[in-house]
Amino acid sequence: MLPDDAAAAVPRAASTSFADYLGAHHPGLLPSNRSLGPAPATSDASRLAPHATTIVSLTFPGGVLMAGDRRATMGNVIASRHIEKVFPADRSSVLGIAGSAGIGVDLARLFQVELEHYEKIEATMMSLDGKANRLAAMVRQNLPMAMQGLAVVPLFAGFDADRHLGRLFSFDVTGGRYEEHEHHSVGSGSVFARGALKKLWNPHLTEASAVRVAVEALYDAADDDSATGGPDTVRGLWPVVYVVDAAGTRRVPERELEAVAHTIIDARSSAGREA
Amino acid sequence: MTQQFYVSPEQLMKDRADFARKGISRGRSVVVMSCRDGIALVAQNASPSLHKLGEIYDRIAFAAVGKYNEFESLRQAGVRYADVRGYSYAREDVTARGLASVYAQSLGAVFTAESKPFEVELVVAEVGRSQEADHLYRLTFDGSIADEAGFVVMGGAADAVVGGLRDTWSADVGLADGVRAAARALAGAATGTAGDGDRSGTPALDPSVLEVAFLERDPDTLRGSHRAFRRIGGPELEIVLQGGQEN
Numbered sequence: 001m002l003p004d005d006a007a008a009a010v011p012r013a014a015s016t017s018f019a020d021y022l023g024a025h026h027p028g029l030l031p032s033n034r035s036l037g038p039a040p041a042t043s044d045a046s047r048l049a050p051h052a053t054t055i056v057s058l059t060f061p062g063g064v065l066m067a068g069d070r071r072a073t074m075g076n077v078i079a080s081r082h083i084e085k086v087f088p089a090d091r092s093s094v095l096g097i098a099g100s101a102g103i104g105v106d107l108a109r110l111f112q113v114e115l116e117h118y119e120k121i122e123a124t125m126m127s128l129d130g131k132a133n134r135l136a137a138m139v140r141q142n143l144p145m146a147m148q149g150l151a152v153v154p155l156f157a158g159f160d161a162d163r164h165l166g167r168l169f170s171f172d173v174t175g176g177r178y179e180e181h182e183h184h185s186v187g188s189g190s191v192f193a194r195g196a197l198k199k200l201w202n203p204h205l206t207e208a209s210a211v212r213v214a215v216e217a218l219y220d221a222a223d224d225d226s227a228t229g230g231p232d233t234v235r236g237l238w239p240v241v242y243v244v245d246a247a248g249t250r251r252v253p254e255r256e257l258e259a260v261a262h263t264i265i266d267a268r269s270s271a272g273r274e275a
Numbered sequence: 276m277t278q279q280f281y282v283s284p285e286q287l288m289k290d291r292a293d294f295a296r297k298g299i300s301r302g303r304s305v306v307v308m309s310c311r312d313g314i315a316l317v318a319q320n321a322s323p324s325l326h327k328l329g330e331i332y333d334r335i336a337f338a339a340v341g342k343y344n345e346f347e348s349l350r351q352a353g354v355r356y357a358d359v360r361g362y363s364y365a366r367e368d369v370t371a372r373g374l375a376s377v378y379a380q381s382l383g384a385v386f387t388a389e390s391k392p393f394e395v396e397l398v399v400a401e402v403g404r405s406q407e408a409d410h411l412y413r414l415t416f417d418g419s420i421a422d423e424a425g426f427v428v429m430g431g432a433a434d435a436v437v438g439g440l441r442d443t444w445s446a447d448v449g450l451a452d453g454v455r456a457a458a459r460a461l462a463g464a465a466t467g468t469a470g471d472g473d474r475s476g477t478p479a480l481d482p483s484v485l486e487v488a489f490l491e492r493d494p495d496t497l498r499g500s501h502r503a504f505r506r507i508g509g510p511e512l513e514i515v516l517q518g519g520q521e522n
Contacts, residue, residue: 120354
């Protein structure tokens with residue numbers, strides 16, 4: 001029989017989570033470990049830090065893609081025109097963040113290390129559902145900050161190698177995890193983007209047409225939401241788009257996005273209509 | 276009351292070292308080799324899942340011989356060290372030198388303070404942008420650390436494998452050639468034809484008893500990844516091993 005302390009080591013080894021390890025040994029490094037101190041219940045910290053906006057994601061046969069605009073705002077001011085809010089999580093998944101930008105970017109970085117850490121310790125990849133659950137746990141840890149206005153809401157998409165299809169997951173600030181079908185969007189412009197996705201998405205999209213649908217949905221979001229940035233032809237800034245399929249995660253090159261954005265702008269200008 | 280016999284510190288350390296050496300020499304050998312296009316890691320290992328080679332970080336790998344539970348705990352601790360460091364500083368601030376020196380401290384502390392020393396020998400390998408920047412740190416059970424050049428062999432038949440490799444290794448050998456040379460030297464040492472294992476005909480190289488991994492020098496251009504470590508197994512390993520027999 002194992003001695004008690006040796007037996008206790010077995011259940012302790014059940015979690016190989018990097019975030020749990022940080023929480024136990026270096027709690028100051030966790031993005032959700034920032035404290036605003038005892039603040040009045042009515043305080044709203046959301047104006048203190050830049051806010052990241054719209055992310056759209058949609059599936060197509062054999063994969064899934066995610067796109068984000070390039071704007072971050074602080075109140076009525078544009079805090080950044082260059083921010084990137086969609087990140088490759090690992091070889092077969094991506095995540096996008098909406099909400100408080102600083103915490104969101106740290107959360108994405110922690111999540112990337114979390115997946116790589118698991119892969120190295122266990123010598124195998126985490127399942128797609130496992131990844132979504134880990135991300136949900138990280139969002140849940142941020143709940144006290146969300147209550148004070150610094151919420152982060154990610155969108156997660158990945159390729160499920162067993163079922164051979166792209167899947168996407170949305171989250172709420174309490175760590176609720178919801179599998180979405182066909183398409184989804186988060187952030188301030190998500191209402192307008194979702195309207196566009198409903199009309200533009202169809203089950204027979206190719207990868208190239210899916211990229212166009214995503215850019216056009218972001219265009220519609222930017223049209224009606226002041227916190228979402230459209231294609232910037234003056235500075236040459238285009239949305240960040242990642243495609244995930246059986247071959248892995250891949251960023252769509254700038255020049256392809258430039259061509260897609262120009263096609264959409266030209267089509268809308270020549271139509272000469274309100275929308 | 277039991278009588279405590281006096282044991283001189285020299286005798287105590289010698290006994291511990293002999294104990295650790297005996298444990299390590301029972302294990303099968305591992306070769307870590309700096310090549311033109313990366314670092315090749317080759318181990319004799321019949322298990323496809325209980326690895327002797329592992330990824331630590333972007334450009335750093337781990338190779339070990341000895342007791343599995345002991346080196347596996349050291350490997351996991353190394354991964355945690357590297358990930359915490361890379362997360363709190365930056366990815367390029369994780370170096371093999373830093374990791375090797377904490378391993379050395381840990382092994383040294385166990386050797387002197389614990390009731391039993393670790394029966395392991397490790398290599399921490401870091402692939403550089405050029406071959407001169409490659410680092411191979413060899414760590415032994417007592418915490419001593421050596422910065423090796425060229426190639427390192429650890430484990431039971433280490434001397435025989437070194438003998439088999441000394442003539443074939445050169446700085447401009449490629450990864451696939453390096454793996455074949457290492458596999459031949461390991462097979463030669465196992466069958467007792469060490470020293471000329473590469474010339475006495477071609478002993479069949481059995482991929483099922485080999486564990487092979489590469490640290491590629493330019494993973495960004497090869498695969499678009501910042502992670503240099505890649506396991507070579509299955510059909511790919513067979514192709515690598517057969518490449519030499521056709522020549």
